[in-house]
Amino acid sequence: MMKMIIAVIRPEKFEQVEKALTEKGFPAMTVSEVRGRGEQKGIALRSRGGPVTVDLIPKIRIEMAVPATFAETVVQIIREAARTGKIGDGKVFVLPLDMAAKVRTEEVSI
Amino acid sequence: MMKMIIAVIRPEKFEQVEKALTEKGFPAMTVSEVRGRGEQKGIALRSRGGPVTVDLIPKIRIEMAVPATFAETVVQIIREAARTGKIGDGKVFVLPLDMAAKVRTEEVSI
Amino acid sequence: MMKMIIAVIRPEKFEQVEKALTEKGFPAMTVSEVRGRGEQKGIALRSRGGPVTVDLIPKIRIEMAVPATFAETVVQIIREAARTGKIGDGKVFVLPLDMAAKVRTEEVSI
Amino acid sequence: MPIDSGDTAFVLICTAMVMLMTPGVGLFYGGLVRRKNIIAMISLAFIAFSVVSLQWILCGYSFAFGTDIGGFIGGLDYLGLAGVGMDGDGIPDLLFMAFQLVFAGLTLAIVTSGAAERMKVSSFIVFGLLWTTLVYDPLAHWAWGGGWAASLGALDFAGGTVVHISSGFGALALALVIGRRVGFGTYTMEPNNIPLTLIGGALLWFGWFGFNAGSALAANGLAANAFVVTNTSAAAGAIAWLVASWYRGKPSSLGMISGAIAGLVAITPAAGFVDPLSAIAIGAIAGLLCYGAMLFRLRRGLDESLDAWAIHGMGGLWGAIATGIFAVAAVGGVDGLLYGNVHQFLIQVVDACAALVYAFCVTYALAWIVDRTLGLRVSEEEEYVGLDISQHGESTRV
Amino acid sequence: MPIDSGDTAFVLICTAMVMLMTPGVGLFYGGLVRRKNIIAMISLAFIAFSVVSLQWILCGYSFAFGTDIGGFIGGLDYLGLAGVGMDGDGIPDLLFMAFQLVFAGLTLAIVTSGAAERMKVSSFIVFGLLWTTLVYDPLAHWAWGGGWAASLGALDFAGGTVVHISSGFGALALALVIGRRVGFGTYTMEPNNIPLTLIGGALLWFGWFGFNAGSALAANGLAANAFVVTNTSAAAGAIAWLVASWYRGKPSSLGMISGAIAGLVAITPAAGFVDPLSAIAIGAIAGLLCYGAMLFRLRRGLDESLDAWAIHGMGGLWGAIATGIFAVAAVGGVDGLLYGNVHQFLIQVVDACAALVYAFCVTYALAWIVDRTLGLRVSEEEEYVGLDISQHGESTRV
Amino acid sequence: MPIDSGDTAFVLICTAMVMLMTPGVGLFYGGLVRRKNIIAMISLAFIAFSVVSLQWILCGYSFAFGTDIGGFIGGLDYLGLAGVGMDGDGIPDLLFMAFQLVFAGLTLAIVTSGAAERMKVSSFIVFGLLWTTLVYDPLAHWAWGGGWAASLGALDFAGGTVVHISSGFGALALALVIGRRVGFGTYTMEPNNIPLTLIGGALLWFGWFGFNAGSALAANGLAANAFVVTNTSAAAGAIAWLVASWYRGKPSSLGMISGAIAGLVAITPAAGFVDPLSAIAIGAIAGLLCYGAMLFRLRRGLDESLDAWAIHGMGGLWGAIATGIFAVAAVGGVDGLLYGNVHQFLIQVVDACAALVYAFCVTYALAWIVDRTLGLRVSEEEEYVGLDISQHGESTRV
Numbered sequence A, B, C: 001m002m003k004m005i006i007a008v009i010r011p012e013k014f015e016q017v018e019k020a021l022t023e024k025g026f027p028a029m030t031v032s033e034v035r036g037r038g039e040q041k042g043i044a045l046r047s048r049g050g051p052v053t054v055d056l057i058p059k060i061r062i063e064m065a066v067p068a069t070f071a072e073t074v075v076q077i078i079r080e081a082a083r084t085g086k087i088g089d090g091k092v093f094v095l096p097l098d099m100a101a102k103v104r105t106e107e108v109s110i
Numbered sequence D, E, F: 001m002p003i004d005s006g007d008t009a010f011v012l013i014c015t016a017m018v019m020l021m022t023p024g025v026g027l028f029y030g031g032l033v034r035r036k037n038i039i040a041m042i043s044l045a046f047i048a049f050s051v052v053s054l055q056w057i058l059c060g061y062s063f064a065f066g067t068d069i070g071g072f073i074g075g076l077d078y079l080g081l082a083g084v085g086m087d088g089d090g091i092p093d094l095l096f097m098a099f100q101l102v103f104a105g106l107t108l109a110i111v112t113s114g115a116a117e118r119m120k121v122s123s124f125i126v127f128g129l130l131w132t133t134l135v136y137d138p139l140a141h142w143a144w145g146g147g148w149a150a151s152l153g154a155l156d157f158a159g160g161t162v163v164h165i166s167s168g169f170g171a172l173a174l175a176l177v178i179g180r181r182v183g184f185g186t187y188t189m190e191p192n193n194i195p196l197t198l199i200g201g202a203l204l205w206f207g208w209f210g211f212n213a214g215s216a217l218a219a220n221g222l223a224a225n226a227f228v229v230t231n232t233s234a235a236a237g238a239i240a241w242l243v244a245s246w247y248r249g250k251p252s253s254l255g256m257i258s259g260a261i262a263g264l265v266a267i268t269p270a271a272g273f274v275d276p277l278s279a280i281a282i283g284a285i286a287g288l289l290c291y292g293a294m295l296f297r298l299r300r301g302l303d304e305s306l307d308a309w310a311i312h313g314m315g316g317l318w319g320a321i322a323t324g325i326f327a328v329a330a331v332g333g334v335d336g337l338l339y340g341n342v343h344q345f346l347i348q349v350v351d352a353c354a355a356l357v358y359a360f361c362v363t364y365a366l367a368w369i370v371d372r373t374l375g376l377r378v379s380e381e382e383e384y385v386g387l388d389i390s391q392h393g394e395s396t397r398v
């Protein structure tokens, strides 16, 4: 059984997260640049005519397929390495995964 | 129980969709720039030597984790705000989600 | 029943994969540019002060919602078209999908 | 007067600098459109320049600078550059021709604003050829080729009417004929690449020194004055628009660079006639006026998408009039309204209005004709897909 | 001496080329910051240039080049360009003024390095006005306006102390007052767009020919020498830094272009005094020295983010001293240490140190005052969101 | 003849403009490669320029312009610029040297096309040094330094053989030795950034005015003629290639800009000898011919990836021959085939073929030697990862 973990973190923390994951033995990942916002409805900045809401802030999105037994561990590694304690630290999602197949070989993990 | 909603919409409609979601109380999202095509196999343009098929058209991809009970609502909000009635309006997908964890705090939603 | 297929392949192979999918009748897809690495922990290059590990290599990520009965077929098409036999060929993932809805019409596939 | 090596050196380099403004316009516009049209937008500038480059040496130069016919247009004396040689008066005749060529090419590139993201390449080439021949060439003749405006005594140092009023109001007419982009007013259409626009703006500011100072056609004090007032007006325009946009929210970088262009446009006809302190006023007013024109355009729902009208049209109009206000004899030998010369002021108004009406009407007619015959506009599907793919078969990313 | 058309042509174009360096600095810096600050970073360069453009013609030129007051600053003779006209000595006075203007604008743009990704636009405008008036103008007066450094015989051909030491050490002082960026040292802050930095670097290298050769104020053999040594030093600096960074790992392109800038900075004061072979030494040493300075800065955790201090400050210091070492009478009429002139060497050291101390201290004081009154820095939330959105309301992508 | 300030001003600025072409080539190429190699591709241009800048003043200039040895190469008179000073004939000797320097640097940058996306930086530096010394320097000597081609009466105004045939056929030879990129012919290898290529193209077009007009070495009528024919040929080439690519599908922007470059290449040797109407023919034929050459290359599966051969090699060949066809005594004092001078035509053919064979063979030999000793090519893994990371340790995005 496998899980797909999707983490959305601060770009500034990516290097640390990546290093932590690699050290703990989870190097495989797919990464993309995204923008996002969380529950606090974006950040409100002051402008002349009252508050302005900033909607979308650059983030890094990490996608990792891992065996279900390690999902919890990986989530914890990411959360610890990505945390600053301030708004915008990000989220980690775990999705069920039916199957992962290598392209190079015929290998398939279910 | 949570769901992961993935919507692929026209870039031009993004602002409207985003506003509609925020107003109805669903501000949290992760957004990326993608390209795509739907069932009509891309758009066929005419060129000198017969029709040319255009494959991939810029789209915006929205990813939102929401409690399962609201999934239906969110899908409807997106569909209404994103609709133009023309080819290329996009798709909305709903995936099961095992867990969503905040990075900043120890909060976890299952 | 539907499945969400996520494939991460070499950019150079994208055209071939796309053509193969279209020919076999699976034109609908959403594509993005990502970076990634697999189990071999990135590629190690030699530099003056010992080996340097290269972390993330540009890839193309394809996302396709297909009826569950075709999932296996699509995975096979992608694997065959994307294969070079060398490290970096990529991965294909299959995720369960609860629902896919068209924006333009009221059509919904479950 | 024999060829002067210093003047020739100066005008040669200025010509190259003005040439660089055309891709500069392309980059400026390219950053402002949506991502799917960036290549097409930049390409239009290159295509405009290439087409005019050939037209100008074949016949355009002759229409503009050939022997005057009725104050309206030049004769056919210089067809194929017959009689335009390496000799000349101060600078070689060929060089004067080339300096004028780069102006003509740039002007057509500015007009592309009015048809951004929706015009067919083939129709643009036809329209462009007609436009440069029937709009630009006569206007150049009026002001610089011995036409009626010159006889009247209208002042246009570097092309306020010829280049900016013509292209700005031309773009407006073209936009009206071709119609709005699909979704204009309901969709958001954000600039895809502001840094690219700033690169384009930098090249424009740089090239404008060649444009205005080079119009002295000699490396002398007048060129130096034109150089200084050009920079001053640009800076004043940039600050004015920046502050105005700040007042309504945030100081946008696009506002700043647009203000700089507005200042550059407005000083263009005046560069050889006003002093640096007047340039502050001309530039600052241009920044505010063009900003207002842009807001007006948006309120009216006009899809002259990249604001050639607001910036070049209205800026050029203000510049032509401002020349009649701020001109001072100590700089260019002519006084303006501020120094009691009402007459010159009126001439400027008449000249600017004539150019405006001519450019708008003829452009409208040409666009209409091309639209009825070849069709100006791409199909709705092509527009949706974007012109990069549908017109050029190219794209910026997978 | 009457106006010479060749010299005037040359300085006119050089002025335009130096103007292009300011957006060049903006692009160079814009590529080095994080993606969320790219527009803001480029804009600061344009804003700096616009503000100084107006200040300079209103009063800055007068403070720098007006009648000397106590060796320290110029008088008010030229306020509003009074008495600065189209005549002149070899080149028009207005042109000399403009050539100096573009230097002043560029210098302030370099200082923005010290406040990258965290300064309020409004405060930058106030700070910038104070800085150019109280730091740049006096330094320009000292070296070129008849101030004490000129009287002493200090050599600064094109602005090693005036432009580079002042901006480099100014940036350092500003960085110290404004404080580090949030997360500096713990987060990674990767350059977002190296090709943009390389474009900026190309424009800088190009413009620098105008900067250094133009400082001959005539198109003559001295200008040619300045041109050649400028290019040579840039090439030597590029290769030196490239090889040094190679030695520590890989030959980085940013190292190469930084080395080129270091070489260009170092040759600036020397360009009219040294020969091409000396330029190889000056450039190569500059490349190594500035690379070392950058490593030192990083080790010390100083967030002078874009290395104006390491490259312009330290490069300018080395250049000023190198002028005292390598100067040879055959080029500029003065010998340096290598040819036995210890005196000149000491003058150079004194001049450079005075400029360094003055620029650092006054910048520190000005930044401190603006910080206590208006606040230099954006809020933490604005910094996190990025200045593109928080200061300008713009962004580079959806 | 004493130094003329106008001519000196002109050549100084032209030299700077030609310098800007080198990063222009880098940007042009950088936009055409895959995203993972963009930084490396741009960097190669800077590295080429830096390396040649030092080689040229140390020995290259002497090999090219020193006292003739057997019609083949120059002597060691000017080693380290000995005897090259601030005086000169019309323009300072140092300036002539610098003007030639920027040509040499540019030429090596063009050659990088042949090894795009697969060459080691270290080997490129060694290869580049050998190439510029053993291929470029002799060819420059033959045409301009008093070598056999000059004695024969071969015409090469601005470097059709010296710059373009040499770099184009050199790139081909290099491509053959280094071998195809992995996946060439089976993978798609799309240009990653067409706007960047268009920026590069704009800088090339701009700089080419300095290249061709500057080759008059004086600001006179001949320079003006060179300027005009240069622009005309570029425009004709752009339109020709655009239309040809249209005929086969869509009018691509890369086709247009490639056609412009082809036109610019072809007019280079002819710029001082032909008139504007001939330039239309030369440019249009160049556009079509180089387009055909590119298609031929693709059909043959040759991975001379960025088409230096098709555009510079074949365009240069056509230009050298076209000079012998279209030259007219009224412009440059020599008639060509069209005016009955078969002799000149034959000289041109001989000269072009000699340059072609020499450049191809010597480049092949040098590349082979470097390959056997140091290895030209990165490892397959490095190629797969991309040269940005593997060679420079840098990347364009996370």
Ligand SMILES: Nc1ncnc2c1ncn2[C@@H]1O[C@H](COP(=O)(O)OP(=O)(O)O)[C@@H](O)[C@H]1O
Binding pocket: A008, A009, A035, A036, A037, A038, A039, A040, A041, A042, A057, A059, A086, A087, A088, A089, A090, A091, B028, B029, B030, B031, B063, B064, B065, B066, B104
């Ligand atoms: N419910 C959600 N669905 C999808 N993405 C989310 C959700 N909540 C948060 N995110 C992503 O995580 C990022 C950080 O979330 P959070 O820490 O709440 O951010 P912020 O403090 O910026 O609101 C967001 O920018 C967004 O990309």
Ligand SMILES: Nc1ncnc2c1ncn2[C@@H]1O[C@H](COP(=O)(O)OP(=O)(O)O)[C@@H](O)[C@H]1O
Binding pocket: B008, B009, B035, B036, B037, B038, B039, B040, B041, B042, B057, B059, B086, B087, B088, B089, B090, B091, C028, C029, C030, C031, C063, C064, C065, C066, C104
């Ligand atoms: N089955 C699918 N799987 C993944 N993405 C899809 C699928 N169908 C549609 N899409 C995405 O939704 C977008 C819009 O779909 P649709 O409205 O059918 O578009 P179009 O009309 O352009 O074909 C596509 O561009 C693609 O990105």
Ligand SMILES: Nc1ncnc2c1ncn2[C@@H]1O[C@H](COP(=O)(O)OP(=O)(O)O)[C@@H](O)[C@H]1O
Binding pocket: A028, A029, A030, A031, A063, A064, A065, A066, A104, C008, C009, C035, C036, C037, C038, C039, C040, C041, C042, C057, C059, C086, C087, C088, C089, C090, C091
């Ligand atoms: N477990 C995984 N989770 C997410 N993405 C993965 C995983 N394994 C591989 N990938 C993606 O697939 C790409 C190719 O994988 P693989 O063939 O193993 O690559 P490589 O040989 O470059 O390591 C990676 O670059 C990464 O983007």
